[in-house]
Amino acid sequence: MTVRVRIAPSDTGSIHVGNVRSALFNWLFARNRGGTFIVRIDDTDVERSDTANLEDIVSGLRWLGLDWDEGIDVGGPHGTYKQSDRFERYRQVALDLVASGDAYFDDREPDELEQLRNRAQQEAKHPGTYIRRLDPPATDGVIRFAVPSGDAVTFSDSVRGEMRFEADSQDDFVILRSNGVPTYHLASTVDDVDYGITHVIRGEDLLSSTPKHILLARAMGADPAIYAHLPLLFGPDGKKLSKRHGDTSLAAYREGGYLPEAVFNFLAILGWSLGDDREIFTAEEAIAAFSLERVSKNPAVFDTDKLLWMNGEYIRALAGETFVDRARPWVREAVGRDLDETEWATFGQIAPLVQDRAKLLTEVGPQVTFLFTDDPLIDQASWDKVMRKEGVAEILVDAASRLESVNPFETESIETALRALAEERGIGAGKAFQPVRVAITGSSVSPPLFESLAALGRERAVQRIRNAVERLSSG
RNA sequence: GGCCCCGUCGUCCAGUGGUCUAGGACGCCGGCCUUUCAAGCCGGAAACGCCAGUUCGAACCUGGUCGGGGCUGCCA
Numbered sequence: 316m317t318v319r320v321r322i323a324p325s326d327t328g329s330i331h332v333g334n335v336r337s338a339l340f341n342w343l344f345a346r347n348r349g350g351t352f353i354v355r356i357d358d359t360d361v362e363r364s365d366t367a368n369l370e371d372i373v374s375g376l377r378w379l380g381l382d383w384d385e386g387i388d389v390g391g392p393h394g395t396y397k398q399s400d401r402f403e404r405y406r407q408v409a410l411d412l413v414a415s416g417d418a419y420f421d422d423r424e425p426d427e428l429e430q431l432r433n434r435a436q437q438e439a440k441h442p443g444t445y446i447r448r449l450d451p452p453a454t455d456g457v458i459r460f461a462v463p464s465g466d467a468v469t470f471s472d473s474v475r476g477e478m479r480f481e482a483d484s485q486d487d488f489v490i491l492r493s494n495g496v497p498t499y500h501l502a503s504t505v506d507d508v509d510y511g512i513t514h515v516i517r518g519e520d521l522l523s524s525t526p527k528h529i530l531l532a533r534a535m536g537a538d539p540a541i542y543a544h545l546p547l548l549f550g551p552d553g554k555k556l557s558k559r560h561g562d563t564s565l566a567a568y569r570e571g572g573y574l575p576e577a578v579f580n581f582l583a584i585l586g587w588s589l590g591d592d593r594e595i596f597t598a599e600e601a602i603a604a605f606s607l608e609r610v611s612k613n614p615a616v617f618d619t620d621k622l623l624w625m626n627g628e629y630i631r632a633l634a635g636e637t638f639v640d641r642a643r644p645w646v647r648e649a650v651g652r653d654l655d656e657t658e659w660a661t662f663g664q665i666a667p668l669v670q671d672r673a674k675l676l677t678e679v680g681p682q683v684t685f686l687f688t689d690d691p692l693i694d695q696a697s698w699d700k701v702m703r704k705e706g707v708a709e710i711l712v713d714a715a716s717r718l719e720s721v722n723p724f725e726t727e728s729i730e731t732a733l734r735a736l737a738e739e740r741g742i743g744a745g746k747a748f749q750p751v752r753v754a755i756t757g758s759s760v761s762p763p764l765f766e767s768l769a770a771l772g773r774e775r776a777v778q779r780i781r782n783a784v785e786r787l788s789s790g
Numbered sequence: 791g792g793c794c795c796c797g798u799c800g801u802c803c804a805g806u807g808g809u810c811u812a813g814g815a816c817g818c819c820g821g822c823c824u825u826u827c828a829a830g831c832c833g834g835a836a837a838c839g840c841c842a843g844u845u846c847g848a849a850c851c852u853g854g855u856c857g858g859g860g861c862u863g864c865c866a
Contacts, residue, residue: 360865425864432862436791443793449866457864475795483795484862492864499866523794523861546796553858572835581802584815588803592814614859618801621816631829682827701826733825748825760827769821 318350319513321386323398323503326356327363329564330372332447332617333548333556335379336582339468340545341516342381343583343605353510354386355396361494364399375565379575380598385510393510398502401528408505408535409458409490417534418490421448422456446486458491460500468526473514473543473607480526488527504528508537516543516607519614520555543607546586547614556617563617572677574633577626579742585615595628627674638670639663642679650682650687658684661686665770668762685756686770691779697759701749708787710740714751715780724773730765754783 322338324330328456336353345352358364373388385391386789394400412418431445443462462485469479475712490501497505507515507528515528522544532539557563562571568578576598584594588611589604633641639662646662647653654662662683669682685691701707717732718724737747755776761767768776 323866327866357866363865436862438791441792478794480793486862489864494864496864500865505864518860519795520860521866524866544795547860550857551801555860584802586802590804593802594803595813611795615803616801618816621802624816627829668828674828697826730825744825746825752826753815756826758826762827764825 316513318345319353319511320345320516321353321355321507321510321512323355323357323506324372325360326365326368326372327360328359328365328368328558329566330368330375331556331558331563332568332582333554333563334686335375335565336548336585337517337545338376338381339379339579339582340587340605340610340641342383342443344514344516344607344678345384345603346602347605350513351384352382353391353396353512354383354388355506356387356398357499357503358397358399358550359497359499361496371566373575375569378569378692379565379579391773398497398506401506405502405505406491406495409497409501412460412490412534413458415534416461418458418460419448419487420454420456421459421487421489422446441481441483443483443486448487455493455512457493459487460490460527460534462487462527462530464684468529470525470539470542472522472525473516474546474610475522475544475612478522478525478778482526485530490531500524500527500531504531505535507540508532512540514543514607515540516545519544519547524746526529543610543784546611548585549614549616551616551618552699553616555673557746560617562619568622572675572679573626574629574641574676577622577629580629581622581625585617586611595625604732616646630670630673630676633670635667635670639666642666642669642676645676645680646683649684652722654687658687661770665762665766668766672762685758685767689775691755691757693753694758697753697757701753701759702787704781706742706748707750708784710736710742710747710750710782711754711787712782713740715777715784718768718773718777718780721773724769726765726769729768733765750783753778 319402320341322334324334324338342352344350356369356372369387383389385393387397390396398405409418413420413495430444435441435445446459447462447464448459462482464483466482467479468482469477472478488500489498491497508513525542525544529539548556550556552560562568565578569575579598580595583596583601587605588594589596589600590609593600620752630638653675665683665686669679672682713736714733717736718729719727721732733748733751734742734744737744740747748764749759752761752767753759755771756767
């Protein structure tokens with residue numbers, strides 16, 4: 316069987332990590348099986364739907380390295396892959412279902428239904444029994460699917476095993492709203508049938524809606540897809556991940572300095588594993604090893620500590636040139652302008668040292684801005700801690716004069732000169748070097764000192780140390 | 791309330807009746823290295839929710855219980 320899977324993100328907001336994780340698993344499954352991966356847009360919520368979010372969805376998925384064979388932005392045999400363009404089709408299906416007796420119009424008021432539900436709850440009966448309607452149908456209102464009573468719906472979930480839902484526990488659910496717009500259940504099922512979707516891989520929150528979708532597909536005369544329900548992603552509080560958990564949009568991670576490979580890898584180990592101890596792996600390795608059987612059943616907490624660590628691993632694993640390329644936009648942003656060729660060369664010189672230290676691309680800029688401004692920002696806490704000690708001014712004056720005669724002005728000779736300073740003055744290395752560090756970078760945290768001095772150049776280095784001395788004497 | 795899902799270190803994952811005094815990773819703690827910060831290296835604390843049953847033997851099977859979660863909408 317040729318596998319055809321899809322994801323159907325809604326365009327009511329920025330795409331978030333839960334959806335992205337579902338997308339990733341669908342993609343992995345499709346690529347593993349040589350199947351087709353489809354991206355369709357679920358925009359049936361006309362109130363909140365916003366096409367401005369389309370770009371976010373498309374670019375987010377691409378950024379992660381996912382590609383799709385049919386769907387939004389790439390097209391295919393099924394039109395635009397936006398559900399809003401197929402409302403006529405869904406309406407027709409709803410009407411056909413009414414004609415065949417599988418659905419009916421319902422004009423009862425929401426208030427009345429609310430009362431029925433409450434009564435059902437109090438009496439601990441199946442709510443479906445109350446929502447159903449046995450009297451002759453009206454001719455307007457919503458269209459509800461008529462759940463056949465008595466039968467149980469059973470199916471085999473590829474991750475959870477055998478499932479069984481009593482039909483009497485299911486409401487006669489709305490498939491077409493009174494404004495003629497289909498509900499999620501209808502649109503999604505019609506599309507899955509029309510597009511020939513073979514496997515529906517989605518979050519567990521849809522598990523209890525699956526009987527509805529199976530019933531719907533059957534009423535349309537189609538074979539339901541194979542279902543696989545992924546464990547949910549939780550926030551730190553153990554609840555389904557949502558906006559209130561902070562950064563849950565993919566964009567937040569992209570803008571936060573994460574590498575797509577790291578996010579990809581991290582999302583892949585949430586609810587799935589290769590089966591051995593490997594936790595860091597490539598997309599190719601994941602594709603080769605992927606199977607729904609290996610997907611775990613229990614929910615996973617989205618733990619950004621581990622993502623952060625993993626991002627650092629990926630940054631350090633980058634080839635030097637690649638790191639420089641990836642870091643460029645972040646350096647520009649931090650410096651506030653583009654760099655010229657000489658400056659980029661300077662950055663390239665010190666980049667490996669920064670690469671070793673960064674867990675986030677956002678950390679790169681602040682580490683190197685001192686090289687590209689005449690007046691680096693001074694971190695007051697660093698200054699207070701390092702510069703307000705006895706003898707600092709003397710050390711700085713001495714350092715400046717030694718640096719003036721260092722030749723060539725390179726890492727090794729600089730190190731020799733400054734170590735001599737410490738030794739001759741009988742002070743520890745840290746005591747001698749920290750003031751110089753703060754003087755030239757503005758902070759007690761920086762790339763290694765001698766390399767930083769070399770990159771800065773003699774003239775600017777000496778000038779900055781003298782400026783620091785002046786600042787010290789003026790209080 | 792009803793229906794459904796889930797239950798191994800704080801977190802992610804391994805484990806499918808003996809090889810488990812339960813393994814790896816993040817995080818945490820301690821140490822080494824060291825010019826700061828990282829990285830790296832070494833070491834440590836840390837879990838099978840509970841109770842029955844099946845079995846010679848159970849983290850793995852069964853039942854119950856407790857706990858967590860999802861759904862219960864003219865949201866998806």
